[in-house]
Amino acid sequence: MNRYCTAVLALFLTAGLMLPGSALADDPEPADDSTNATSLVANAWESDNTTAAPQQDEPTLDVSINGSLRFNALFRSYGEQADKTLGDGGFTFDTFRIGANGSYGGLIFDSELAVYPESFGGVFLQKGWVGYEFSDAREVQVGVSQVPFGIQPYASSSWFFNSTYYIGLEDDYDAGIKAMYQANGWDVQGAYYMNAEQTDFFAGSNFGRYSYDVVPVNSFPPFNGGDANAVNGIGGYQVVPGEYTDKDGNPVNPNSIRSPIAEANQFNVKVAYSFDHGDLGFTKVGVSGQRGQLKNLNTGDTDWHAAYAAHFQGRYGGFGAKLEFAQQELNPPLTDSEKQRFTEGSDVNYAADDFVVMGAYNFPQRVAAKHTVYSSSVSYRIPVNVGPVSQIKPYYDFSLVTKDVEAWNDNATHDIGFLTSAGPLFVYTDLNISKGHPFNHPGANFASVMAENNDNEWRTAFNLNIGIYF
DSSP states (O other): OHHHHHHHHHHHHHHHHTSOOOOGGGSOOOTTSOOOOOOOSOOGGGOOOOSOOOOOOOOOEEEEEEEEEEEEEEEEOOGGGOBTTTBTEEEEEEEEEEEEEEEETTEEEEEEEEEOOGGGTOEEEEEEEEEEEOSSSEEEEEEEEEOOOSSSSOSOOSSSOOHHHHTTOSSOEEEEEEEEEEETTEEEEEEEEEEEOOSSTTOTTOOOOSSOEEOOBOSOSOTTSOOTTSOOTTTSOEEETTEEEOTTSOBOOGGGTOBOEEEEEEEEEEEEEEEEOGGGEEEEEEEEEEEEEEEETTTOOEEEEEEEEEEEEEEETTEEEEEEEEEEEEOOOOOHHHHHHHHTTOOOSSOGGGEEEEEETTEEEEEESEEEEEEEEEEEOEEEEETTEEEEEEEEEEEEEEESSTTSOOEEEEEEEEEEEETTEEEEEEEEEEESBTTBSOGGGGGGTBTTOOSOOOEEEEEEEEEEEO
16 A cells, blocks of 8 residues: 555656746735745756756755743633632633755744643644755645645634534644656645654654544543643543543543544645735635555555535725535544443443544543534734734634534634734734634533534633743
């Protein structure tokens, strides 16, 4: 299978890199939906001239260091289910990021290391790739890169993200090879990812990552070698002698979290076109598709997963809009005995293959195996001149996830906020009103929020994210 995938990818890259290219400067401003890199070298190897080329200067290494430091002031109303340390609110460290990007002739690279609190995954690689820029329009990236799917880099505008992120279809990163052609209004990207962005060879149950992936769960609590009598990050479950219980002492089914399934051999294609409206702005429409394997690490069996999306993005003066529709189906290749163990001794109203386990930020959670997501964002950029403040961008994000299991509840999110820009300072102010949003949900039900979502209550959270970017 790997040989077949490699051969198909090689043919794809060869065809893509032979497309005619032109300078990206002739295209409309792509705004937030761009992964362009600066061109540094002419595509000299395309020339048919066999005479000796004039002496060229040696390329130089050009490196830029960048990063950010962010904090949150978060306030919620969870009552009896409030956080044990922060209660209904507090001031917390969010993340520190440090990265570097640069070039050496036609060679280009980009990397970023994320440092979160230990309970949210600690230190992990968000992205890290090396590539080659064949021309202003064409490049290839190898390593952990952003998956070409949907509106990039974000389908949302808020700090909380839309639900597309929590089902692995927004700002996702995986490990493989990606080819890009961006010129004359076209944005064509294709990629092959051998696996998700795990950073070591033995990360079978490693949930310490930035983006959501199908991740195997090889054991029940404690996941990270913690105290077996302490409530852990799975969402309030704890271990007591002889049985599994929730935080209220009620028995739970441990097999509802175990899963030996991981991602493998994923192909992605994205095609979008931008219509230039001159000084007014642009309209960008496109479609995306992905298909890959889910692998049972216990048996080696595989089955398929796939997603597709139609997306629209526009900027008209200060007004911006993003719309996306996506569907995803994931088929975990569980054995009959694994399915039977799941239902033994439990009264759940779903089967073992109705969900997969996804993980990020050191937490696993169940996600419906078949779902549809609707995502939208509208914003307006207001230039200001008040001290260091240069721009305020109010926005409204909405997303909805519906599931094929009739008994499961939808996830709906309304986010009203604004971004304040002042030089290197960016402040997100968000009021999140949601039903089943993973980052606005009590811990006791976190593991099920993107699947059955039995809690199904509207909750409100106010968050202020303060970040310095350099």
